[in-house]
Amino acid sequence: xxxxxxxxxxxxxxxxxxxxxxxxxxxxxxxxxxxxxxxxxxxxxxxxxxxxxxxxxxxxxxxxxxxxxxxxxxxxxxxxxxxxxxxxxxxxxxxxxxxxxxxxxxxxxxxx
Amino acid sequence: xxxxxxxxxxxxxxxxxxxxxxxxxxxxxxxxxxxxxxxxxxxxxxxxxxxxxxxxxxxxxxxxxxxxxxxxxxxxxxxxxxxxxxxxxxxxxxxxxxxxxxxxxxxxxxxxx
Numbered sequence: 567x568x569x570x571x572x573x574x575x576x577x578x579x580x581x582x583x584x585x586x587x588x589x590x591x592x593x594x595x596x597x598x599x600x601x602x603x604x605x606x607x608x609x610x611x612x613x614x615x616x617x618x619x620x621x622x623x624x625x626x627x628x629x630x631x632x633x634x635x636x637x638x639x640x641x642x643x644x645x646x647x648x649x650x651x652x653x654x655x656x657x658x659x660x661x662x663x664x665x666x667x668x669x670x671x672x673x674x675x676x677x678x
Numbered sequence: 679x680x681x682x683x684x685x686x687x688x689x690x691x692x693x694x695x696x697x698x699x700x701x702x703x704x705x706x707x708x709x710x711x712x713x714x715x716x717x718x719x720x721x722x723x724x725x726x727x728x729x730x731x732x733x734x735x736x737x738x739x740x741x742x743x744x745x746x747x748x749x750x751x752x753x754x755x756x757x758x759x760x761x762x763x764x765x766x767x768x769x770x771x772x773x774x775x776x777x778x779x780x781x782x783x784x785x786x787x788x789x790x791x
Contacts, residue, residue: 606783607783608768608782608783608784609722609768609781610781611779656721656722664710664772665727665729666712666727667714667722667724668724669714669722670721671720671721672719672720
């Protein structure tokens with residue numbers, strides 16, 4: 567979607583390696599989110615941010631860390647990738663009035 | 679506590695016929711409710727939202743949804759399906775501030791020619 571981009575779009579990595587996914591926004595929104603999408607589970611929140619250096623855990627945060635050093639960038643890191651982290655990862659942003667999310671196009675991550 | 683249930687995992691309709699995707703929710707406070715659509719290999723796109731204004735909400739692409747508090751439902755409808763409506767649809771419930779957001783498991787809509 568316009569205003570939010572994710573990179574890479576696809577990645578294959580080996581078990582045990584670190585992986586960083588990037589979300590970049592041009593909307594100057596405070597709130598940014600990382601979700602994972604798995605069949606039968608809908609979307610589940612991993613971490614979110616409410617400002618530079620302000621982050622908090624979601625419901626499935628184990629094995630993931632995040633950083634936000636600039637308003638426009640929100641990084642998701644898998645410290646040591648496992649096969650259970652094979653998923654599609656979506657970044658989302660929203661306004662302060664929370665009028666719904668704008669999602670990125672997603673990153674398909676495969677851990678082999 | 680909040681929860682959301684999409685009552686059908688798959689719905690199949692013929693082109694030109696009405697669409698009904700069902701969603702029930704539970705919330706201990708006045709919720710905000712949303713429908714999103716996801717086309718294959720794409721991100722989710724906001725279709726419409728209810729945030730305690732009018733109970734009948736109109737969205738993009740001819741979709742609408744009605745908030746029924748007594749039935750705790752927020753069903754998505756469209757009078758006439760188009761082939762391009764084939765996608766997965768997610769019902770979402772959230773508290774007013776967006777601090778607690780729950781996604782339904784999704785309903786895949788198939789549209790037959």
